[in-house]
Amino acid sequence: MNKLRTCIIGCGNIFTMHATPVLSFEDVELVGVCDIKADRAEAAGKRCNTAFYTDYRKMIAETHPDVVHVCLPHYLHPIVSREMMEQGIHVLCEKPASIRLEDTISNIELAKKQGVQYGIIFQCRYNTASKLVKQYIEDGTLGKVISARSVLTWCKPDTYYSLSDWKGTWDKEGGGVVIDQAIHSMDLVNWFIGANPVSVYAHLDNRGHEIMEVDDSAEGYIKYDNGATYGFWAMNNYGCDEPIEIRLLCEHGKAVLSYDEAIITLDDGTVIRRDQSTVDQMEYENSKKYWGSQHVTQIRQFYNSVLGKETLEISGEEALKIQKIVCAVYESSRQGKPVLFEQ
Ligand SMILES: NC(=O)c1ccc[n+]([C@@H]2O[C@H](COP(=O)([O-])OP(=O)(O)OC[C@H]3O[C@@H](n4cnc5c(N)ncnc54)[C@H](O)[C@@H]3O)[C@@H](O)[C@H]2O)c1
Structure with missing residues (x-):
């Protein structure tokens, strides 16, 4: 071979x-x-x-x-x-x-x-819970997202920055909690909503890390062209790494996601739980739980695209969608007002 x-x-x-x-x-x-x-x-x-x-x-x-x-x-x-x-x-x-x-x-x-x-x-898009929720949005079981919120409370002690020669700097990291950590949950929500952002109004701060210059706290509100709205909150000066929580209010029910778990409650009272991953768990040395375990799935998908067996799912174009939002979050905070997207 x-x-x-x-x-x-x-x-x-x-x-x-x-x-x-x-x-x-x-x-x-x-x-x-x-x-x-x-x-x-x-x-x-x-x-x-x-x-x-x-x-x-x-x-x-x-x-x-x-x-x-x-x-x-x-x-x-x-x-x-x-x-x-x-x-x-x-x-x-x-x-x-x-x-x-x-x-x-x-x-x-x-x-x-x-x-x-x-x-x-x-x-994170390859977590079984994420895939299930996306499927239920797209096949109409949940229907489109009306409102979403995400909360991230992680722990990045001063040593996380002092031991690195690039983290915590505007020129090398490009930001802090938003571009490095919250980007995953924001990408998930943006993927679930599946529409074009209209405006971003965000505020960033550094409240707990005198050692570095970028954001460790962020909150913001995003409006989409299909009427959906998304509020996010993130901080990395919490005392431990709590699971990220995403809540979605959809046309026909609600979904709550945390790590690789999801609870979907439909308006007719049906409850669907996705509380254990069915994807093979690979043992990674020195990995962190909050990274999740799905690098292997995405990397395999990438190689299949190189071999011409599948279309690449998260291409540069796909990643650009969340990068536009992340850049707008920083710009909005700098300007102190909403940033509008060209439609
Ligand atoms: N997907 C995830 O969940 C996840 C989690 C952690 C980190 N990351 C990403 O992974 C990337 C690396 O993060 P990290 O935490 O491993 O950082 P790190 O600082 O631990 O590793 C980066 C490495 O690059 C090396 N390096 C720097 N310049 C180089 C050069 N010119 N040539 C060769 N090596 C060079 C450094 O010496 C360092 O060992 C970042 O983009 C980060 O956002 C992603």
Whole structure:
């Protein structure tokens, strides 16, 4: 069998969520891993029994991959993704696609021109609870979303920022709790609503992290062109990582989602519970519960798209939808007034 050759750039926290699935796929060979921190590159290479590098350009030149996973600080996502796609390499990039909308847009165009797949990780869409709720919205059981709300209370202590050379900075992370953590729940809700945003009115603050400069608290309100509304609240200076909670009021009932659990209550009194994942749980070393376990499902879907077996679900274009909202959240907070989207 001709295996797809894969490299991973960035051997930090999220590395294991990419390497473990890749190593489990029979049709994929991990041919190299890279981190500018030599100790991380070496540890990752030895763990995965593959070549390790501290210079990604050298790795690409020597290993000739078909696919590259970009697991880097946010500001490097568009730069490295672009470099890979220019060489005809398929790219699977961690969220967000970039900090600036224009960079994502130009990379979407480049992917089309080069005929390569450009995927962005939003693994929460692959939770069984998320998929069930989306299905019930689309098949009319729940019907369209009228109102939604999400609440995120996570714990990012000062060391989360002091031990990182990029987190907590405007230029390298591009923001804080919204662009890094709440982006997942906001993407889910935006996907459930499935309409175009009309306006975003948000307020961000840093209330508990003197050590860093970006937002650790956020609240906002989004209106959609089908009449749906979405209110979100997020903070990462809570005392522990509580499950995210999403509530949806739909035409024919309500849904409550938390991690991979959902309770759907229809107006006729029917209650549907999705409280245990039916998807195979992969064991990831050093993973965090709140990341969920569905990287493997999304990564497999990406490889199937590279092999021409499926259409890529979360492409750059799909990821651009939530990035537009995230950028509008920051802009609204800066301006202190609603930001309107061009219709
Ligand atoms: N999907 C999720 O649930 C989830 C969870 C955590 C992190 N992430 C995302 O994963 C990405 C990485 O986050 P992380 O927490 O692993 O960060 P990290 O800082 O732990 O890892 C990033 C790694 O990139 C390396 N690096 C920096 N510049 C490099 C370069 N030029 N060449 C090679 N290596 C370089 C760093 O040395 C570091 O080891 C971010 O986009 C983050 O938002 C996603």
